[in-house]
Structure formats: C-alpha cells, structure tokens
Amino acid sequence: MKRKALLATMLGVVLTVSVSACSSSAAGGSSSASPYELVDGNDTLHLLVASDAAPFASVNADGKFEGFDVALLTEITKRLDLKLDVKGQDFDTVLPTIAIGKADAAASSIADTDERRKTVTFSLPTYTGVMSVTVPKDSSISDAKDLKGKKVGVKSASRNAEYAEDNWKGTELVYFSDENAMFNALQTGSIDGAFFDGQSADKYVQQYDVKIAFSAVNDDNRGAAIVLRQKAPKLREAVNKTLREILEDGTYKKIFEKWVTTEPSQRQIDFLTEYYDAHPSDDYPAK
Structure with missing residues (x-):
C-alpha cells in the first residue's frame, strides 16, 4: 500500500x-x-x-x-x-x-x-544524521544513477521513503513496515538495496556481509x-x-x-x- x-x-x-x-x-x-x-x-x-x-x-x-x-x-x-x-x-x-x-x-x-x-x-x-543505501558486498550499486530499474526497500511513511519517491525516478520502491523485514528481504535477494537511517546501516554493516553504497541528506x-x-x-x-x-x-x-x-x-x-x-x-x- x-x-x-x-x-x-x-x-x-x-x-x-x-x-x-x-x-x-x-x-x-x-x-x-x-x-x-x-x-x-x-x-x-x-x-x-x-x-x-x-x-x-x-x-x-x-x-x-x-x-x-x-x-x-x-x-x-x-x-x-x-x-x-x-x-x-x-x-x-x-x-x-x-x-x-x-x-x-x-x-x-x-x-x-x-x-x-x-x-x-x-x-x-x-x-x-544521514540516510544510507545498503547493498550486498558484491553489488555494483555505487550511486543514485545505479538504482534505475532496481528494487530498493524503504520504510513506510519514513523520511527516507519521501526522499526516495522525490529523487529516484525509475526505481521500484518496495515498502516495509519495519527495518527487520526490510533487511531480511535484502539478505534473501528480494530487493537490490535497502534505504536505512545511517545508524541502522552502520549496525548492519558491522554484523553482516553488506556495505553502504552511498548516503544522502535532505536539503531541508x-x-x-x-x-x-x-x-x-x-x-x-x-x-x-x-x-x-x-x-x-x-x-x-x-x-x-x-x-x-x-x-x-x-x-x-x-x-x-x-x-x-x-x-x-x-x-x-x-x-
């Protein structure tokens, strides 16, 4: 929805x-x-x-x-x-x-x-803080232009979702109610990337075989x-x-x-x- x-x-x-x-x-x-x-x-x-x-x-x-x-x-x-x-x-x-x-x-x-x-x-x-696109370590995604045609997870009703909707045209956004479900989808390959708050992204990078592709900050x-x-x-x-x-x-x-x-x-x-x-x-x- x-x-x-x-x-x-x-x-x-x-x-x-x-x-x-x-x-x-x-x-x-x-x-x-x-x-x-x-x-x-x-x-x-x-x-x-x-x-x-x-x-x-x-x-x-x-x-x-x-x-x-x-x-x-x-x-x-x-x-x-x-x-x-x-x-x-x-x-x-x-x-x-x-x-x-x-x-x-x-x-x-x-x-x-x-x-x-x-x-x-x-x-x-x-x-x-910042918002970070987190991807598997072997992913080729390195900046926003690489997201075209990809599936990226966002948290429903979040600031991250608003940013993605406004800036990543051509990207298929997949909405999740919580971060755990979104990260599970990233691990299973259901999505190509996950757009977390910087703190959450850092946490996953320290514990799992993923990396931060790039980060973003809202202008306002x-x-x-x-x-x-x-x-x-x-x-x-x-x-x-x-x-x-x-x-x-x-x-x-x-x-x-x-x-x-x-x-x-x-x-x-x-x-x-x-x-x-x-x-x-x-x-x-x-x-």
Whole structure:
C-alpha cells in the first residue's frame, strides 16, 4: 500500500499496538491533573516508539524499552515530574496515532518535516544524521544513477521513503513496515538495496556481509525531533526548555555517548547548539 494511502487509512481507525512495554521514569509524580495537556489528564506521558529502531529505541532481553530516545524522554519526564509509559508500534502508524490524540509523544529518530507538521508538531531537534543505501558486498550499486530499474526497500511513511519517491525516478520502491523485514528481504535477494537511517546501516554493516553504497541528506534537514500533539503547546514549550537544559548541562552528551557508539557526540552537540541558538523561542515550531 502506498504511504499516503496508508496514512489516510490509519487516521480513520483505532490503531492496535503490536508491541508494548513500560519504562519507568520520574519518581514522585503527583496524582493531580498535569499542566501539560497530557492525553489521560494526569501525570503520565504516553510515548510511542518503533521497537526496531536501535540505538534510538528497541526492546531488550527483559522486554523493556531502551535506547537514546527512550533515555532522553526518561530524563525529560523526570525533570518535568512526570511518569513515562512507553509502547511500541509499527512506524507507519505512529504519527497518525499522535494526530488523533491516542498518545502524547513519539520518538524513534523521526524527522521534522513540513508535511508531518500538518497533523502533528515537533520539539526542537534531538539528532541529525544521514540516510544510507545498503547493498550486498558484491553489488555494483555505487550511486543514485545505479538504482534505475532496481528494487530498493524503504520504510513506510519514513523520511527516507519521501526522499526516495522525490529523487529516484525509475526505481521500484518496495515498502516495509519495519527495518527487520526490510533487511531480511535484502539478505534473501528480494530487493537490490535497502534505504536505512545511517545508524541502522552502520549496525548492519558491522554484523553482516553488506556495505553502504552511498548516503544522502535532505536539503531541508531540520534533524530528528520528538513528535507531539498539536493541541499540547504547553507540553511542547516545557519539552523544548528541558532539551536546552539537558544540552547545556552535559546530560545530552552522556546519554548520546552511552547509546550511540558509532559516531562522535560533538557533531550532534554542534548541530543542536547552532540550531537552538537560531530558534530561541521554546514555542518552536509555531504553527
């Protein structure tokens, strides 16, 4: 099913959580109504993640969610005196779920785009990276022109899919709901290449007989951010204010270096510092 058609369909139905687990965060949350416009009206922020998006979000051996985004949201909710409930869901259903008010936030290295801002809003960015075409080691694919007539896997409703649709005419795009299924298709030869986020591509290259053919970056890159409901401006302002504090006091660096081990933290810190300075309002992004 095409990405836009899938999103339109999911907006009209109640979505089913395919994987769920809880991650405890803030101790000491009160039972009184929260000032942050949370969906259940109390002191628990309900977060959705894609459960196969390591190192940003994944399920560990104990059935608990972990990763960079989970740790970052745990720290944010702790500082806001909130509890955190984490559930896993297929990536292409995450944003529609936020849009219809069934959860407060989502985070799995999700890019902030104009198209997505039509139904949800975003925090200040938390990460920026590249997108990489991953192929078998014996593949002759080395740049975008080699993709013509080839089958390339993309994750449904992802920024990568949008980029591929706009830039790779003549390429047969094959849509997958999760990265594991896409990588399995690459291994079995069902597709010629797979278009992953850079972190995921690095992970597969380190573990399997594949290579990165080339990488790409969107021209309008705002980085990845925390997805939030449009009807929760107070939550967005509080999250943005807390993100600034976490970056300034060194907590961001500690979280990043614990969970993202394939790249230096300074590149991210420089990007975020420059971006935060250029967008001084915690109301960003205003609709």
